[in-house]
Amino acid sequence: MKKISESAVRRLSLYLRFLQEAAATGAETISSGELARRGGTTSAQVRKDLSLFGSFGKRGMGYSVRELLREIRSILGLTRPWNVAVIGAGRLGSALSSFRDFEARGFDIRAVYDADPAKIGQSWGGLTVLPDEEMDRTLREQHVDIAILAVPADAAQGVVDRVVAAGVKAVLNFAPARLRVPRGVTLRNVDVTLELEGLSFALVNGKT
Amino acid sequence: MKKISESAVRRLSLYLRFLQEAAATGAETISSGELARRGGTTSAQVRKDLSLFGSFGKRGMGYSVRELLREIRSILGLTRPWNVAVIGAGRLGSALSSFRDFEARGFDIRAVYDADPAKIGQSWGGLTVLPDEEMDRTLREQHVDIAILAVPADAAQGVVDRVVAAGVKAVLNFAPARLRVPRGVTLRNVDVTLELEGLSFALVNGKT
């Protein structure tokens, strides 16, 4: 299979969102031009992205919203639900655990962990904060696929090592730290400080 | 001036972090190879990134940690503090407002706003949640440079229009929505759902 760039996957995810919006308004079909307009890209880009996976459109007509929704969901692996755990029950972990949007998209938060005894046992919308000693066992038991790390930077590498040992194959890291994971485990970082510094650069350079 | 890619700026931001770590351990110099190792890139990439802005190293010796720190901070516009406002006092806004790391890096959170009367007046670490009607006036008064949007997706475009009208030139958007901003305003998105879907794709495709 061809190599798919990260940016292409990001755009597919965006197209999926636009398709859902279009479906909500009752649209039956949508053109690459319309998807491009909403995504701030070009129609050729949209068609190229889709062509990496097949031919889903009808010439002259565009794409069937329903069909393309189904295809992109399938490409992105969103036809099955994923089990997610949030590690770290601080303010950020709390915010992420309560984000109802995730459930709607098939990311089921199965557990929240923390090392702080004061936090353990607290209940958040049906979830109880578990002590981190139970992490290793329960991550396996619940077949957790994705771990979201909302822990301090200096704890992050230790935590990621443990979740990987417990069979987790995908990690979304919010700690401002560069983590090492073995081959076969996918890591993505959300680094707010980096984003702010990017904005700072843009401000002093007058770029858009 | 040459065009600087977004990824180059991201890497500079990372190098900055590594330099701070190195400085903390008392290191006087650092090589491109060492920076590359920590950043998961190559030494040639590091040198190329730096060469976009000047020649900061000594052949045979590497870079002076102190000097390169100063240079990168200057490149990224981090020699002055920036005024930041957080819009939306939900859980995410709360988490962001309390993130002490920002202050340390020169991003001063000057105000938090919300539209919900129940939240207004609450005090968080020296900041009082202000009603959104005061936004337009106080953003200007406080010379806010950067707005962090932590509001629901369907409110985001309206909010961004208002902060732009109030003179804000950089926006960090956490809402899962594609926003339109005029030329001269920089927008960055942090979209957790997109990241999760990227992980989902990796899981079903066995990619790293």
Added chain:
DNA sequence: CGTATTTTGTGAATGATTTCACAAGCCTTG
């Protein structure tokens, strides 16, 4: 002082991604 060693800075080469441009397909209309 000269040689060995290290590491930078940077053109040239390679690789990846985006844009262009157009033939081919599908629908509508008369």
Added chain:
DNA sequence: CAAGGCTTGTGAAATCATTCACAAAATACG
């Protein structure tokens, strides 16, 4: 059912980003 008008799918071209490879500069050391 033929002509006209859209819109797709995709090679080719162009642009953008990364890696290579090496001369030049700096130090260390005998």
